[in-house]
Each structure stands twice: as C-alpha cells, then as structure tokens.
Amino acid sequence: MARKKPKSNQSRVSFRKRHQGRVRDSDLTRQFNAGDQESLADAVKHERVSGKGDLTRKRTVVGVKADAPASADTTESNDAALISGRVLRAHGLHNTVLADDGRTFECSIRQVLKSLSIDGRGTVVAGDRVQFRSESETESELTGMIEFVAPRHGIISRQSRGQQHIIAANVDHLLIVTSAAEPTLKPALIDRFLLSAEQCGLNPVVIINKCDLVDPASLQPILGVYASLGYRVLLTSADRGTNIDYLKELLKGKQTALSGQSGVGKSSLLNAVQPGLGLAVSEVSKDNQKGRHTTTTSTLIPLQGEDAGWVFDTPGIRQFQLWDITAEEVAGLMPDLRPHVGACRYANCLHLSEDDCAVKDAVADGRIDARRYDSYCHLLENDLLI
DSSP states (O other): OOOOOOOTTEEEEEBOGGGOOOSSOOOHHHHHHTTOHHHHHTSOSOOOOSSOGGGOSEEEEESOOSSSTTOOOGGGOOOTTEEEEEEEEEETTEEEEEETTSOEEEEEEOHHHHTBOOSBSOSSOTTOEEEEEEEEEOSSOEEEEEEEEOOOOSOEEEEETTEEEEEESSOSEEEEEEESTTTTOOHHHHHHHHHHHHHHTOEEEEEEEOGGGSOGGGGHHHHHHHHHTTOEEEEOBTTTTBTHHHHHHHHTTSEEEEEOOTTSOHHHHHHHHSTTOOOOOOOOOTTTOOOOOOOOSOEEEEOSSTTOOEEEEOOOOSOOOOSSOOHHHHHHHSTTTHHHHTTSSSTTOOSSSOSSOHHHHHHHTTSSOHHHHHHHHHHIIIIIOO
16 A cells, blocks of 8 residues: 655654653553553553654654755745744744844744754754744734744854754855954964855855054965965954945845954954944953953844845854864865865875875975965864864
8 A cells, every 4th residue: 555645745854852752651550450451451462662653753744844854945834924034043942033024023933843853953043034923912022933944055053062053044154253463363263164164155254353453464474375265355453443344345235144263353343334233342361362252142133224234243162163074075175275185196195194195295395385284184183083
C-alpha cells in the first residue's frame, strides 16, 4: 500500500530529544496490584522499540518546511490575520518585531518552532523576516506570537560551546570594525571575520576606528595588504567625525552588520552616523586595554531618512571561533593563498610542514604577506587541528 503523501503545507520535521514523549507505560505493575483488570485487558501487549508512532521524534506539522525546519516561506500562508515584520532584537523568550506598517510588537515564539531540532542556539535571531499573529493591541502594549520564520541569507555566525551562534541574519554587508589604538589593532581577528564573510558570500569592509589616536602613516602597511586583496578599507574617527559621511553612504539601502571586538567603537560610530540614537558606550579598561561589553545582544536599528538602511549593533567579541569551516577549506577562502593551492605537490596539503608546498614558496618569495600566512598557521594549529 502506497504511503499517503502529506499536504503541500505539511512536512515531516525532527524535534529535539528532550521533547520526545514517554517510550512506554510504566504503570502496568501498579495497575495490576490495584486490581484494575478492565484497563489491563485493553493494554498494548507488544511495543516496538523503534521510531514508530509516538516513539519517533518526527512529526507532521503545518507551515514548517523540512529542508529549512526552523522556517517557512511567508508566501505559503493565506491567513490574512498574520502580520509580516522584521525582528529587531531576540533575547531569550522576548522578541521585538517591527511590523511592516511601522508598529513594534513584543512577540513570543510558537511552541512547535522552539521544539524543532536545529543546529543553532536560537530559533529566531535579529534580522529575521517573520510572520506573526497579533494577540493584544492596546495603547500600552502590542504583543504577538511568531508563526513563521522566512528562509535566511547572509548569516554571520560563530561557534559557541559546540553550537552555531548566529549573530545576525539576512545581512547584505559586513563592516569589520577594529581600532587603531585602545584597544590595539588585531589583524588576526580581522582575518577571521574576513574568512566568515568569504564563506557567507558577503561583501566585507574593514573599518579602522580611532585613527586620530595614532600617526596614519603607521597604518599604511596593514592598509596596503588588505587593499591589495581587493578589500575596501576605511579610516574613521567617531570623536572627530572622520569619514562619517562616507560611512553613511555605505549603509544606504542595505542591511549591514558591524562586527568586531569590544571597545573598538561600534556603538560610537552608529551614534555619529545618526545623532540622537543614544546607544550606550563605555571607555576601554586602562589596565588590560580591553573593552567592556556595553552591547549585550544583537540589535537591528532602522536608520532615519529615505532609503537610509538598517544596521546591526552587535556585541563585542574577544574571541571569534569559526563555524562550519574545516582546516582544508581555509586556504581556499583566503584570496592571497587561493591561487597557489593547486600547485602544491599533495592534493591534501595543509601548507604547514609538507614538502614542495607552493604556498610556502610564495611566502618565501614575498608574493604572500608573511603576517597573513602566520595568521593562517595560528588558526589551523590552535583552532581547527586540535
């Protein structure tokens, strides 16, 4: 007998293990001792220990796609009561959603979405396009229930405790913000963000803030390296307004994420781009030159003005662990190493200690910047090969 096909808006999806129902009834002995013979007569005599019926963690649900289990296409629903919007902030059970009509709702998440088995830490993240149902619309409170999450693109994520931690979704541009001083410039961290941008197909821009604290000539070597690789580099100063107008042009009409370590001035730059925004900022510690975590969760901010764009104010990151990138893929994601990979003697060469390595020869000849190669070796030896 042929298996019945699910309807077009139904899919078989996996649930988290903790949401699995009880495998079998454990009260049979208690019922027998209590003399409940009638219920025992109707009890199941044989039970399968396999994924069938109530024992499986798969269910047929409406409105959830099997190939993207945490989402559903917003066009598939004909329910006129659903409202489309964009997630501004996702913090625990609280999600702030800006509806397309301009109203802001505090939304919960449909239980079936929270129960799905996914790789990430959260079902809904800042930047998601969602559909939700309004539950309360009073003058003091607008609340709703998120029913659908649209498929994502341009995902910026890192590894956190073995899971995917999505920092922002549906990103068009990635601005990698660092500082010339206080805290000091960390090219290795920039390289990690560039790798993540290459993997996600994003257009990265390197922003070196606080350029007024150093002699600009001292930054020319690092600027030349990134510019030679085709990356756009911009020197800014939030305090003095250096290149802020140029930064505004970069943000127009795009959904842009600002990422970087704590204390580099991401929130200060956004305050300079849009005066009156009022994002909290704090000074860098004088003892260890590390920034304080002023921003604690990713927030999508709509900029004022016609086609001004959207920006993510993301938490500062002191250590950025790559997600879903293997040691064999790193060289192919670095535009300066990529042309030489195919000339190595061994097809699986990691360009560390192998003989006849074209990448190492290019470093020795000066065709690859030695600092970039050191950053590559440090990443593989300390993160991906342990």
